[in-house]
Amino acid sequence: MSRYFSSKFDRLTPYTPGEQPSDLSRFVKLNTNESPFPPSEAAMECARGLLRPLNLYSDTTCGDLRRELAAIEHVDPDELIMTNGSDEVLDYAFACFCDRDHPAAFADITYGFYPVFAQRNLVPYTVIPLKDDMTIDPEDYTGIGKTIFIANPNAPTGITLSADALEKIIASNPDNVVVVDEAYADFSGVTCVPLIRKYPNLLVTRTFSKSRSLAGGRLGYGIACKELIRDLETFRYSLNPYNINSMTIAAGIAVLRDEETVRANIAVINANRAYTTEELTKRGFRVLPSGANFVFAMHPDIPGGVLYEKLKDRGILVRHFTAERIREYNRITVGTKEQMDLLLAAVDEIRKEN
Ligand SMILES: *Cc1c(COP(=O)(O)O)cnc(C)c1O
Numbered sequence: 001m002s003r004y005f006s007s008k009f010d011r012l013t014p015y016t017p018g019e020q021p022s023d024l025s026r027f028v029k030l031n032t033n034e035s036p037f038p039p040s041e042a043a044m045e046c047a048r049g050l051l052r053p054l055n056l057y058s059d060t061t062c063g064d065l066r067r068e069l070a071a072i073e074h075v076d077p078d079e080l081i082m083t084n085g086s087d088e089v090l091d092y093a094f095a096c097f098c099d100r101d102h103p104a105a106f107a108d109i110t111y112g113f114y115p116v117f118a119q120r121n122l123v124p125y126t127v128i129p130l131k132d133d134m135t136i137d138p139e140d141y142t143g144i145g146k147t148i149f150i151a152n153p154n155a156p157t158g159i160t161l162s163a164d165a166l167e168k169i170i171a172s173n174p175d176n177v178v179v180v181d182e183a184y185a186d187f188s189g190v191t192c193v194p195l196i197r198k199y200p201n202l203l204v205t206r207t208f209s210k211s212r213s214l215a216g217g218r219l220g221y222g223i224a225c226k227e228l229i230r231d232l233e234t235f236r237y238s239l240n241p242y243n244i245n246s247m248t249i250a251a252g253i254a255v256l257r258d259e260e261t262v263r264a265n266i267a268v269i270n271a272n273r274a275y276t277t278e279e280l281t282k283r284g285f286r287v288l289p290s291g292a293n294f295v296f297a298m299h300p301d302i303p304g305g306v307l308y309e310k311l312k313d314r315g316i317l318v319r320h321f322t323a324e325r326i327r328e329y330n331r332i333t334v335g336t337k338e339q340m341d342l343l344l345a346a347v348d349e350i351r352k353e354n
Helices: 041-050 063-073 085-097 113-120 163-171 193-197 226-236 246-256 259-282 304-313 337-353
Strands: 080-083 104-107 125-128 147-151 178-181 202-207 220-224 294-298 329-333
Touching: 041 246, 063 080, 063 246, 080 085, 080 226, 085 113, 085 147, 085 178, 085 202, 085 220, 085 226, 104 113, 113 125, 147 163, 163 178, 163 193, 193 202, 193 220, 220 226, 259 294, 259 337, 304 329, 304 337
Parallel strands: 104 125, 104 147, 147 178, 178 202
Antiparallel strands: 080 220, 202 220, 294 329
16 A cells, blocks of 8 residues: 555455456356346347447437336336446445435345445445345344345345335335345346335346346446436536446447347246256255345355365356355356356266365
């Protein structure tokens, strides 16, 4: 650290992203919950036709993109804000809706970026432990008077909370914003989006990175009542109005025009998740019930860190976390059937060695 780095960041621990190998041919990549399916050829062809000349600045309003997305989400365009990945709208939410009087609250086992955003925005926060079975107890969030962040399905557990349970949490904290991070909601089918007109304190965040096959494009969005969106827009126009580049805007619109492919891919991934869960269970794994495009699994006889290393030696990348409560687990992205069979074959080899 240089002597110029502000001491206000003394305790800032940055987020650790999953490995992104440059030589993709060496690995079956099941570590960062991307789609195994690239955007369709039709979508990429369409994107070329939509691209605004790169000598011009991008559309700061993302007008066309927002209009087409609003129709799909059944909301108004001004109930949407577009951001550089949903990470960006989550960061904005910590900046805009948390302070000393509105401390943040989130689970101990959840998206690793929440504590980082809280620290970087100099926001106080409370960590609420999941129950022993790794589920969220809605009672722990009822009427707590804090700005709540809940990933639903949760990551890395994959466990989904019902929209009814979330509604009780939202209704019982009327003086604070409740952020529901729906990065994986297309795989669970459970969403709080219809609640935005009923609760002025609800912000739902979503992403093109998982179900829509656009992780590298960096495109996410928030859905909320117009007043909350206006606050977030005030912040965005004070930071980086050109947060979405023209190539990503074109790709985003193109992907929205091929929803059929997106829906078909979600169905395949959900079928592969059921297959992977069943096959891992047969092999003695404990697999948490997942509503996402990954499974969180542990084997009673193979330490989590050992399994991670042995899979990596065999060219299979999964995600291992070292936090005490979950270090016996690995988070495995659901890929194609072929990729899952490669994973299972490697698991069989490792079990023989053990
Ligand atoms: C992947 C993920 C995100 C955001 O990803 P972006 O690529 O920034 O849209 C947000 N929340 C959770 C829980 C995630 O797993």
